[in-house]
Amino acid sequence: MFERIKEMVVKEFSQVFRDRRMKAIIFVTPILQLLIFGYAVTTDVKSINTAFYDLDHSYESRELGRRLEASGYFIITGTPSSAKEMGDLLDRGKVLAVLQVNKGFGRDLARGVPTEVQMIVDGTDSNTASVAMDYSTRVINRFGKEFGTRAGIQRVVKPARIDLRSRAWYNPDLRSRNYNVPGVIAIIIMLTCLLLTAMAVVREREIGTMEQLMVTPLKPVELMLGKTIPFALISYFDMALVTTIGVFWFDIPIKGSIPLLVLSTAIYLLSVLGVGLFISTISRTQQQALMATFLFYIPAVLLSGFMFPIENMPVAIQYGTYLNPLRYFLVIIRGIFLKGNGIDILWPQMAALLLLGVVVIMTSSLRFRKRLG
Amino acid sequence: MNHIETAVEFSGLTRIFGDFTAVDQISLAVGRGEIFGFLGPNGAGKSTTIKMLCGLLTPSAGSGTVGGFNIMTEAEEIKKNIGYMSQKFSLYDDLTVEENINFFSGIYRVPREKKRERKEWVLEMAGIADRRGALTKTLSGGFKQRLALGCAILHEPPIIFLDEPTSGVDPISRRNFWRLIYAMSREGKTIFVTTHYMDEAEYCDRLALIYRGKIIAEGTPTALKQEYMERDVLEIEVEQVVDALEVLEQSGIETAIFGSVLHATVTDAGQESQRIRESLVKAGLKVVRIEKIVPSLEDVFVTLIEVS
Ligand SMILES: Nc1ncnc2c1ncn2[C@@H]1O[C@H](COP(=O)(O)OP(=O)(O)OP(=O)(O)O)[C@@H](O)[C@H]1O
Ligand SMILES: [Mg+2]
Numbered sequence: 001m002f003e004r005i006k007e008m009v010v011k012e013f014s015q016v017f018r019d020r021r022m023k024a025i026i027f028v029t030p031i032l033q034l035l036i037f038g039y040a041v042t043t044d045v046k047s048i049n050t051a052f053y054d055l056d057h058s059y060e061s062r063e064l065g066r067r068l069e070a071s072g073y074f075i076i077t078g079t080p081s082s083a084k085e086m087g088d089l090l091d092r093g094k095v096l097a098v099l100q101v102n103k104g105f106g107r108d109l110a111r112g113v114p115t116e117v118q119m120i121v122d123g124t125d126s127n128t129a130s131v132a133m134d135y136s137t138r139v140i141n142r143f144g145k146e147f148g149t150r151a152g153i154q155r156v157v158k159p160a161r162i163d164l165r166s167r168a169w170y171n172p173d174l175r176s177r178n179y180n181v182p183g184v185i186a187i188i189i190m191l192t193c194l195l196l197t198a199m200a201v202v203r204e205r206e207i208g209t210m211e212q213l214m215v216t217p218l219k220p221v222e223l224m225l226g227k228t229i230p231f232a233l234i235s236y237f238d239m240a241l242v243t244t245i246g247v248f249w250f251d252i253p254i255k256g257s258i259p260l261l262v263l264s265t266a267i268y269l270l271s272v273l274g275v276g277l278f279i280s281t282i283s284r285t286q287q288q289a290l291m292a293t294f295l296f297y298i299p300a301v302l303l304s305g306f307m308f309p310i311e312n313m314p315v316a317i318q319y320g321t322y323l324n325p326l327r328y329f330l331v332i333i334r335g336i337f338l339k340g341n342g343i344d345i346l347w348p349q350m351a352a353l354l355l356l357g358v359v360v361i362m363t364s365s366l367r368f369r370k371r372l373g
Numbered sequence: 374m375n376h377i378e379t380a381v382e383f384s385g386l387t388r389i390f391g392d393f394t395a396v397d398q399i400s401l402a403v404g405r406g407e408i409f410g411f412l413g414p415n416g417a418g419k420s421t422t423i424k425m426l427c428g429l430l431t432p433s434a435g436s437g438t439v440g441g442f443n444i445m446t447e448a449e450e451i452k453k454n455i456g457y458m459s460q461k462f463s464l465y466d467d468l469t470v471e472e473n474i475n476f477f478s479g480i481y482r483v484p485r486e487k488k489r490e491r492k493e494w495v496l497e498m499a500g501i502a503d504r505r506g507a508l509t510k511t512l513s514g515g516f517k518q519r520l521a522l523g524c525a526i527l528h529e530p531p532i533i534f535l536d537e538p539t540s541g542v543d544p545i546s547r548r549n550f551w552r553l554i555y556a557m558s559r560e561g562k563t564i565f566v567t568t569h570y571m572d573e574a575e576y577c578d579r580l581a582l583i584y585r586g587k588i589i590a591e592g593t594p595t596a597l598k599q600e601y602m603e604r605d606v607l608e609i610e611v612e613q614v615v616d617a618l619e620v621l622e623q624s625g626i627e628t629a630i631f632g633s634v635l636h637a638t639v640t641d642a643g644q645e646s647q648r649i650r651e652s653l654v655k656a657g658l659k660v661v662r663i664e665k666i667v668p669s670l671e672d673v674f675v676t677l678i679e680v681s
Contacts (some may be wrong), residue, residue, distance in 0.1 A: 004479060004482070007475075011468065011472070011476045014467075014468055014472060015468065019467060207462075207463070207465075207466070208461035208462065208463040209463050209465060211429060211459050211461070211463060212457070212459060212464075214428075215427045215429060215452055215455065215457040216477070217449065217453045217480075
């Protein structure tokens with residue numbers, strides 16, 4: 001049994017390392033994806049174009065404007081002189097936020113009377129909007145304290161669709177990259193592993209060698225292991241590769257235990273390989289396999305909590321996400337990277353992932369067996 | 374020939390795809406050591422039959438044995454005792470010749486001490502000993518075919534299924550390939566081979582003709598020719614072959630084009646040849662020659678297929 005599996009693995013590696021496309025999938029695309037995601041998909045909000053609508057023209061109002069800019073998150077790019085002009089700037093998207101200081105602000109501050117400023121934020125991009133709200137609130141609160149007053153702050157949001165998130169909890173400097181890169185690692189590994197597994201099996205079917213293998217005394221389980229072990233190893237290699245780049249290039253700290261990361265990756269790969277095998281049993285051609293891979297991959301990423309929190313999804317879809325391996329692995333990998341969670345906290349996710357993996361692998365291998373019949 | 378021991382036998386074998394019956398209740402017995410030819414036009418059901426015998430497809434109905442093992446229940450045992458070369462080229466193009474041999478040798482569990490010997494045998498047999506390190510995709514068709522055969526029989530199976538092994542290969546390579554088949558048959562191996570080529574059919578010990586999923590004739594090449602050719606075949610050489618075909622078919626004579634000549638099947642060569650010559654001349658065609666020939670297998674099959 002082991003000899004045949006070894007023979008399959010050796011063969012698979014010789015093929016993979018001779019195939020330029022496969023080499024690209026293994027070595028180039030994961031790195032490219034990590035770099036692109038690492039740089040582009042930062043939800044850090046910096047240099048928000050802001051209008052300063054100052055109706056007070058006092059020392060205090062100008063000082064508040066300066067403080068806002070000094071925070072580094074806002075740049076004052078306009079100073080409208082009328083409400084209409086201010087509205088135009090927002091409508092045209094010239095600015096994403098407006099700080100409006102009403103007449104009497106400086107006087108009220110000086111007298112110690114409660115007063116208010118308005119921060120108007122374009123809520124189209126809810127993420128940027130909520131971050132802008134958070135930042136401005138901090139700046140204004142600090143300013144109020146410093147000036148010895150309990151300056152009440154009224155916030156007006158337009159349009160008013162904002163969900164404030166408290167996820168900055170474990171990421172106090174709001175470095176969204178720390179939060180995103182572990183997730184990116186998880187989705188890169190998923191794509192690589194799915195593509196390699198699904199394509200390799202279907203390619204054999206396409207060129208006719210699968211039929212040849214099926215008339216040999218090779219057992220279905222040997223065939224399946226021979227077809228999955230190489231890709232499990234390659235996926236592990238990729239995991240190590242992108243994690244290393246994440247840690248050394250993007251300075252992402254790993255707070256938790258690396259052995260735990262290795263173990264949970266194995267559990268994760270189990271279900272991803274299973275899905276890859278399943279795809280290969282329903283596809284006749286490599287194109288079909290590619291299509292099926294993306295038909296699975298895109299919803300799996302969208303409905304994993306990678307970009308949108310699962311709690312905000314419709315309940316029916318929330319139940320659906322229980323079948324998504326990425327959902328569990330994201331919690332695990334983020335937990336290990338960001339919070340230093342141990343198995344005491346992560347075991348429910350790991351158990352669920354293991355169960356899912358075993359079920360998927362079993363289902364795929366049953367289908368695999370049938371095809372041999 | 375030794376017909377006492379059968380290597381392959383089946384009866385009522387049927388395979389249905391959806392509402393289409395690809396193989397329809399066929400029965401055959403192949404003796405040990407025979408070269409058995411399985412002939413038929415495209416889509417007749419040859420590959421489907423072979424796949425059922427090799428355990429690649431489950432029969433919809435029927436029963437049978439290969440090497441004494443039941444095709445319905447003992448597919449795994451069968452796999453240890455057969456070599457199969459599919460119609461499609463089926464080696465790894467991106468592996469070297471040697472890597473392909475090593476791989477299949479491992480999969481077939483050739484004993485360690487025999488591996489080298491078997492490898493050298495395949496390389497020798499395929500005539501590519503000097504190209505062992507070359508990528509398989511760089512070999513020409515004939516060499517690839519022989520390498521594929523070699524890889525399929527590394528484990529020295531007693532029964533060998535070959536599905537159109539020589540399609541797309543030049544005539545010289547085909548002849549070499551058949552020499553190999555003969556050599557294996559002499560060693561006592563049973564060979565079940567499908568083909569399109571009628572000249573290859575003549576090399577077989579026995580033949581079966583399958584058409585639209587049914588076996589319509591079976592026997593040795595000689596017997597088939599005698600049995601099914603009670604009538605005479607006239608070979609007609611004429612300048613405008615297609616026009617001549619039309620003229621003859623209009624006058625109700627069974628005619629088919631064979632290369633650059635026509636073959637007409639008639640009841641009595643003496644009487645008919647005169648009548649044919651006259652009608653062709655009347656139609657303004659130039660007749661070069663008309664003569665009675667010994668029917669080939671192709672004549673037999675064309676006639677058989679036209680009848681059914
Ligand atoms: N998996 C399948 N599903 C549906 N129909 C099939 C399938 N396999 C074969 N057929 C049909 O069954 C018929 C017989 O096919 P088969 O491959 O056995 O023919 P063949 O005699 O080998 O022909 P060829 O000389 O072209 O190889 C064909 O009409 C084919 O279209
Ligand atoms: Mg065929």
